[in-house]
Amino acid sequence: MDHSILFSSARIGSVQIKNRYVMAPMGPLGLSDAGGGWSQRGIDYYVARAKGGTGLITTGVTFSDTDVETHGVGNVPLSTFNPPQFIRTSREMCERVHAYDAKIFLQMSAGFGRVTIPGTVGDAQAVAPSAIPHRWLDTTCRPLRISEVRRIVESFGQGARNAQKAGFDGVEIHAVHEGYLLDQFAISMFNRRSDEYGGSLENRLRFAREILEEIKSRCGADFPVSLRFSLKSMIKDWRDGALPEETFEERGRDTEEGIQAARLLESFGYDALSCDVGTYDSWWWNHPPMYQKKGLYRAFCKVVKQAVSVPVICAGRMDDPDVAAAALSEGDCDMIGLGRPLLADPEIVNKIRSKRFDQVRPCLSCQEGCMGRIQHFAALSCAVNPQAGRESDMALTPLVGAPKHVMIIGGGVAGCEAARVLALRGHTPELFERTERLGGNLIPGGVPDFKEDDHALAAWYVTMLAQLGVPVHLGSEITSEIASRGDFDAVIVATGSVPKVFSLGDDERTFTAAQVLLGERDAGRRAAVIGGGLVGCELALWLAMNGTHVTIVEAMSRILALNGPLCSANRDMLERLVPYNGISVITSAQAKSYADGILTVETSDGAQKLPCDSVILSVGYRENNALYEKLASSAPEIYLLGDARHVSNIMYAIWDAFEIANHI
Structure with missing residues (x-):
């Protein structure tokens, strides 16, 4: 397929970009210094992606306000905490990025609100538009006061002006997307306010409008401001999201309201929309695991593109250049966002341009080195690329002496x-x-x-x-x-x-996961998988998708209990895919014997007899x-x-x- 369209130029507001590739924002945990600026790790990280050919670099989330929602210094960059330090380090980064003819936007956040990840922000009570449940903790959030909204708005203007002084080509607002604080204001499920920030959709988007107006008033009308935007929330209920192809009643923002919101955001003056779907309650949409199809946002981005005239950016497993070129050619979007693929291989864009796609180190969508580490250790990297976020620290050591x-x-x-x-x-x-x-x-x-x-x-x-x-x-x-x-x-x-293998009696019909996956053994129409870890659950899902009725037998009280650092998006989606695909699960259970096509399982309620054509051991290695x-x-x-x-x-x-x- 012809990929030349990927390397035609594009424009966001006043900024001309050399190609259609955008580095999608990913949380820069571990890339800030003690003064609120960028560490050398952070600078090297973004410069490496510019060197690799990406046309527009979008940094991960940074904060301009640290009073309303506490963000520890050194966690991520803070554009107003220590302006000289932020401007000095940002200037160095922007100058180096520009050397590669790339542009760079600073992503600025209004805050997490009810979705604060424990361990990545302060211990104060989480804020939200209204007194609503926290996403992760069994607590109720504190409603934001109008004075606090205005303080956040003002800080955006200060932070954006600092970014402009430092040489950033624009800013991206985080976000009417993924259920972050701005999105919580925009979604009626989360926003129960009766003041000027609640009620109608236009009122619920007032926060996002005022931020844009404040930035433009300080930085000028020609300073580009893009927005992360989710067309649809994919929420079935609190902490309960929808799966692909699932029929459900949307409790968050539905597509119709998403189209209205996109048009309003364009009318406010936003210069581009970087689009996806989902929220933290359906996190596997915004951070798609391997269980989501490639290019999963294309159809949603096309809906937005048909509704607005500003550029639309589409990310979401878009590493295949054929998929990316088709998305542009077929009018789904104007630019292609690459997030995790740029962690795996910072040179992916240059390799695609020079027709070396076979040399691209692939992203596995496992999220163990990126979101999994962010959740557990507040640090960004990549499972397949140990140098991601540590480009200088993990540079190849020069060989001293004779080769071995x-x-x-x-x-x-x-x-x-x-x-x-x-x-x-x-x-x-x-x-x-x-x-x-x-x-x-x-x-x-x-x-x-x-x-x-x-x-x-x-x-x-x-x-x-x-x-x-x-x-x-x-x-x-x-x-x-x-x-x-x-x-x-x-x-x-x-x-x-x-x-690890053991005998349950009928060894002729007891297999390992690898034997079944490689086609060396046939699981039959009914199979019991012993072990509900990652391998066992993925095996069960694959068998079920191919017509086998599967029962998972797990000794612990829940499946996927021991795998880590497994991102919640991966774990939660797989946990839901198991019953959705008709897979039965027996937890707190032990397989005792297998004979004459019957597996005997000991549970807290007594012995169960499971008819099965095979027993597949997936109890570790x-x-x-x-x-x-x-x-x-x-x-x-x-x-x-x-x-x-x-x-x-x-x-x-x-x-x-x-x-x-x-x-x-």
Whole structure:
């Protein structure tokens, strides 16, 4: 497909942008300094994406007010807390971004309101338009006073003026989108006010209008101001969102009101709308996991584009250039937003432009390194790219001395990442994999359609290792004797893990998850999956989508209890997809025996008998480190990586491999 439309210029207000790609805003947790400016990590992070070809950089959320809603200094940048520090560090960042002919907008937020994530803001009672339930905590929010609304509005003008002085090309307002504070004012479910900020839609959007007016009055009519905007809320009830294709009654903003809102926002003078759907009550829409389809916002953005004349930006799993080019050609939007794909590969835009898409490191939509880490650790990075948000700190270490010949045993993600980094640094890695394919657990894990990017990551490693000239020996079983005879300066053991198995009686019809996913065993029409972790639930979902009736048997009191740092959007969507697809779940239960097609399960209510054609064990993995134990005492330099060291997830396998390979 012709991708030239992606590299035609675009305009937002007075600002000309070299191509149609926009870096979508992602929370810059960990990218601020102690004075409220940008840390060197933050500057390097955005500059890397500008260097990678992105036409417009949109920073993650920053705050201009820190009185109404407390935001600790150093959490994210604060444009009014210490203006000289903010302007000084912002100026450096903007100058460097502009060197690559990219433009940059500062995203400014009115606050979180009822959706404050515990641990990322202060401990004060959350504010909201009205006394409504908090999204995460069992508390009631405090209604915002009119004087506080006006204080926030005034701070926007001050912060935007500071951004303009620093060299930002515009600002984006956060947001009549995702159920943040401005969106809470805009949605009648959350806004029960009887003053000038409540009642009619125009009154509920007054807050957003006054912010725009304040910024334009201070920065001039030609200073562009865009807005993050959600056409539709996807709310069934408090803390209860709708799934794709689900029939439900919208309690938040429906499409009709969304169209009215978009037209009003344009009439106020907003220069662009960056569009999606959803709220924190349906978080899997705004932060789409792999269970959402690619380009999921296209149809919604098209509705907005048909209603307004200002540019419409569409993000949402838009990394495939064919999908992106089609969205522009078919009139769905004017610009393409890339968020997480730019975490995974900051050079994705240049690689698409130069027809090197096979070299793009894919985003898995796992959200473990980005939103999962933000939720749990207030830090932004990427599962497949350990350098994201740490570009200088995690830069490749220059090779000192002679290159080393390094044997890598195991071709899963840990082994492949170690080989890639070693080769980039100038060492001579040689990789040995006992199977006929690189990728390890990516191969069975990527079988379901919604996990296609697992296979894309495996293919990326194949491409990268071939490009780097790394010798790869497939079908090579390495023993301690073979390893000891080799002429290697160092050995990396990345032999992965093996599934935990046990007998329930009928071993002929008891399989592992990998055996079923790879088509080595047939689950039949009725299957019982023992284990309701991430692997078990995704396996069950895939089987159910292909016509198998599945029952999950989980020993703990809930499914997905042990996986982390798993983003709430991923966990919550998968939890809802399980019953939505007809999958039965038995928790606080233990499988006792399986014979004559009957699985006996012990529960707190007594024994249950489940007829099933197969039992599939998904109760975790154990480290396969026997080879390392044999070599540990004799190898002059040896390292244990990935699941072979500690069973975890893709992120930690890649991160640990990068760390070790970067310092050999």
